[in-house]
Every structure is written in C-alpha cells, then in structure tokens.
Amino acid sequence: MADFHQNGNIAQFHDLRQRPIEELVYEIETFAQTRKITLVLPSLYSELEGPALGHILDELSQVNYLHRVIIGLDRADERQYRMARDFFSRLKQQHVVLWNDSPRMQALEEKLSEQGLAPEEPGKGKNMWTCMGYLISCQDSAVMALHDCDITTYHRDMLARLVYPVVNPNFRYQLSKGYYPRIGDGKLNGRVTRLLVSPLLIALKRVIGDRDYIDYLRAFRYPLSGEFALRTALLPDLRIPSDWGLEIGVLSEVWRNLGRHSVCQVEISDAYDHKHQDVSAEDARGGLNRMSTDICKAIFRKLAADGTVFTANTFRALKATYYRVALDLLEFYADDARMNGLKLDRHREEKNIELFAENIMVAGHTFLAKPNEAPFIPNWSRVNAADNELVAELRAAVAADEEEYAPIPFGS
Numbered sequence: 391m392a393d394f395h396q397n398g399n400i401a402q403f404h405d406l407r408q409r410p411i412e413e414l415v416y417e418i419e420t421f422a423q424t425r426k427i428t429l430v431l432p433s434l435y436s437e438l439e440g441p442a443l444g445h446i447l448d449e450l451s452q453v454n455y456l457h458r459v460i461i462g463l464d465r466a467d468e469r470q471y472r473m474a475r476d477f478f479s480r481l482k483q484q485h486v487v488l489w490n491d492s493p494r495m496q497a498l499e500e501k502l503s504e505q506g507l508a509p510e511e512p513g514k515g516k517n518m519w520t521c522m523g524y525l526i527s528c529q530d531s532a533v534m535a536l537h538d539c540d541i542t543t544y545h546r547d548m549l550a551r552l553v554y555p556v557v558n559p560n561f562r563y564q565l566s567k568g569y570y571p572r573i574g575d576g577k578l579n580g581r582v583t584r585l586l587v588s589p590l591l592i593a594l595k596r597v598i599g600d601r602d603y604i605d606y607l608r609a610f611r612y613p614l615s616g617e618f619a620l621r622t623a624l625l626p627d628l629r630i631p632s633d634w635g636l637e638i639g640v641l642s643e644v645w646r647n648l649g650r651h652s653v654c655q656v657e658i659s660d661a662y663d664h665k666h667q668d669v670s671a672e673d674a675r676g677g678l679n680r681m682s683t684d685i686c687k688a689i690f691r692k693l694a695a696d697g698t699v700f701t702a703n704t705f706r707a708l709k710a711t712y713y714r715v716a717l718d719l720l721e722f723y724a725d726d727a728r729m730n731g732l733k734l735d736r737h738r739e740e741k742n743i744e745l746f747a748e749n750i751m752v753a754g755h756t757f758l759a760k761p762n763e764a765p766f767i768p769n770w771s772r773v774n775a776a777d778n779e780l781v782a783e784l785r786a787a788v789a790a791d792e793e794e795y796a797p798i799p800f801g802s
C-alpha cells in the first residue's frame with residue numbers, strides 16, 4: 391500500500407519502504423532514553439496456549455527501547471497465573487503480570503463497586519483499564535502502546551512503526567492508531583470493519599447528514615484495529631467502554647478531548663492476520679454478532695452526545711441505506727479480492743451483511759429504550775477523585791500476588 395495519500399482529516403503515515411527499519415528503531419531508542427515506553431498486552435490465559443503469543447514474545451525480546459511490559463491476564467486460576475509468570479519470563483524487559491481474577495484484585499473491584507465505580511463487565515476494556523491504572527501508579531512512562539495477543543503475523547517492526555509518531559518529541563500526536571490490510575489464508579478478512587463499519591458510516595452520512603464525528607471515523611483505514619499507542623498524559627481522562635465498542639470508544643474520546651490534529655494513523659503491516667472469532671449468528675451474546683451490536687451502539691451514543699436526534703424512523707432508514715451500501719461495497723471487495731488472487735465467499739458475506747443490518751435495528755432499539763445507559767468505565771481521574779489511594783492499592787495488590795504465588799513451569 392505504498393501510496394502517500396492524505397485524507398485531510400487526520401495525519402496518515404505510510405510505509406514508503408525507503409528507509410531501513412533499523413534506522414527508525416535507532417531513533418526510537420534515542421527518544422526512549424528520556425521518554426520511557428510501556429507496552430500493555432491484554433491477554434486471555436487461553437492465548438498462552440494459542441499459536442500467536444509465543445512468537446510475539448520472541449519478537450518482543452529483541453526490542454531494546456521498551457522500558458516495561460504490563461500483561462493483563464484474564465480468565466486464569468491460581469495455577470494458570472503461576473504458569474503465566476513462567477511463560478512471560480522469557481521477556482527480557484522489566485515486566486509484570488496482572489492477575490485480574492486474583493482474590494486481591496477482586497477485593498479491589500468490590501471496593502470500587504461499593505462506590506459505583508467498578509467496570510460493568512469483564513473483557514478487554516476492563517483489562518486495559520486495569521493495566522492503565524497500574525501504569526498511572528508507576529508514574530514513569532511517556533508513552534503507552536497496546537496490541538492484541540492473537541496476531542499471527544506479528545513482527546517487532548509493527549511496534550516500532552506504531553510508537554514512532556508519539557515518542558518523537560517533535561511530533562504533535564497524542565494518539566497513533568495502526569492500520570493494515572487484514573489478509574490471511576488467501577482471504578480478505580476484517581469482516582466487521584469491511585462489512586459493517588465502512589458501509590454504516592457512509593449510510594449515516596446519507597441519513598443524518600454531515601457530521602464532524604462521522605468524517606473523523608471515516609478517515610481511519612482500520613478503525614477497529616487493536617493496535618494503538620498514546621502519550622500517557624491522556625490516560626487519566628480516557629473514558630473507555632467495557633464492551634466491544636472499545637476501539638471506537640478510544641478514537642471517540644481523543645476526538646472529543648483533543649481534536650483530530652492530535653491523532654495520526656500509521657501503516658504497521660502489509661498483511662496482518664489474527665485469530666478469527668465465530669460470527670455466532672444464532673447467539674447474540676457472542677462473536678461478531680455481539681461485536682457488531684456493541685459497535686453500532688457506541689457510534690449512536692457518541693452521535694447523540696454530540697447533538698444528533700435519533701428516532702425509530704432514523705434507524706429504519708439507516709438499516710435500508712446501510713444494506714444497499716454494504717452490498718455495493720461487497721462488489722468492490724469481491725473484485726479487489728479477485729484481482730489480487732484472494733478468496734471471498736460472497737454468500738457468507740451477504741449473510742453477515744443481513745445479520746449486521748438486523749443488529750443496526752437491535753442497537754437502535756436498545757439506544758431508544760435506554761438512551762442514557764452506557765457501558766463506560768469511569769476514567770482514572772474520577773476514580774482518584776473518589777478514592778485517591780486506589781492506584782497505590784492496585785500496585786500493592788499486584789506486588790503481593792507476585793510475592794505470594796511463585797511461578798511454576800508453563801505446561802506443568
């Protein structure tokens with residue numbers, strides 16, 4: 391994708407393939423001497439047993455500019471936490487595993503919940519939020535980067551390209567968002583991005599008219615990418631959703647708090663792939679089915695908070711417009727795939743579009759029934775205002791877990 395197009399909305403950094411990556415990495419290492427970089431890895435225990443994470447750690451072990459790695463470990467019991475400690479010990483950077491389900495962490499959550507400040511549901515949003523709190527307590531990093539643990543095409547160059555725009559002190563960006571084409575097994579992937587988000591944003595523009603927020607979201611080549619880096623000054627005020635609206639939520643917050651000139655997107659890979667979730671067409675509580683509804687809700691809520699009035703008719707018009715636009719885009723995707731020798735199952739993609747069209751209505755109804763209900767986790771400034779000892783207690787709980795539960799060999 392070596393073009394140099396700028397869309398005029400947010401800055402866009404391409405991989406023009408003219409400069410040896412070692413040079414870029416050397417520059418980052420120089421910046422990192424005074425601007426420490428922490429990497430956050432939100433991980434499920436099951437990902438330690440998957441095909442991607444071992445390789446990711448091998449790559450990360452060769453990165454010299456990282457000051458610290460914070461691993462947020464979800465869905466692990468005590469034995470698994472102890473094995474995870476062993477698993478991550480191959481990282482040569484300073485690192486810490488947050489056992490999110492530990493009795494100490496649960497006690498902290500209980501305390502938060504008494505004050506109505508606890509995250510509503512488990513998941514990546516809550517995991518990331520806990521890691522952010524831990525990083526705030528460390529008070530030593532200028533940059534936080536975050537990426538998923540299921541990337542099967544991982545290379546350390548991705549991280550270098552992701553952090554560069556926010557670690558370079560001469561750049562003005564506070565948030566750097568990764569983009570790439572999702573391709574794997576000879577197929578075009580990224581089903582929710584291609585088949586829901588892109589056509590939905592076009593349809594919204596047609597139905598409700600021009601909105602700065604829609605233009606902003608449309609400027610992202612991969613708005614759902616899980617890879618981003620930000621300056622840590624942003625962390626205390628970042629309000630993130632605990633559901634699948636997380637990625638859109640982070641972009642929305644930065645748009646609201648800082649404006650688009652603080653945001654850039656950067657090409658981090660020319661072929662990215664990851665573990666694919668089921669569509670879960672029969673069960674709205676999981677898979678892409680749930681993800682698509684949560685994303686619609688996140689976008690509707692943000693537009694409403696910015697002054698857009700939604701009615702049942704708006705959602706009806708939106709569903710019909712979306713459906714038409716999505717089928718048009720499907721034609722483009724199919725031709726693009728064909729020209730590039732990739733497979734695309736049109737029947738399955740049309741089925742996904744039908745499901746997503748239904749979910750636009752589901753999300754719309756939910757929004758109309760409960761317009762004020764939002765799954766936002768309170769930001770850390772708010773938590774601090776309510777209880778200014780909590781970040782220190784979080785840090786102490788992590789240290790006490792480390793002390794009490796020694797590592798045991800992974801797989802034992």
Ligand SMILES: O=C(O)[C@H](O)COP(=O)(O)O
Nearest residue numbers: 579580581582583614666
């Ligand atoms: O980014 C997306 O569209 C969703 O995460 C789904 O991605 P996939 O189709 O590559 O699994």
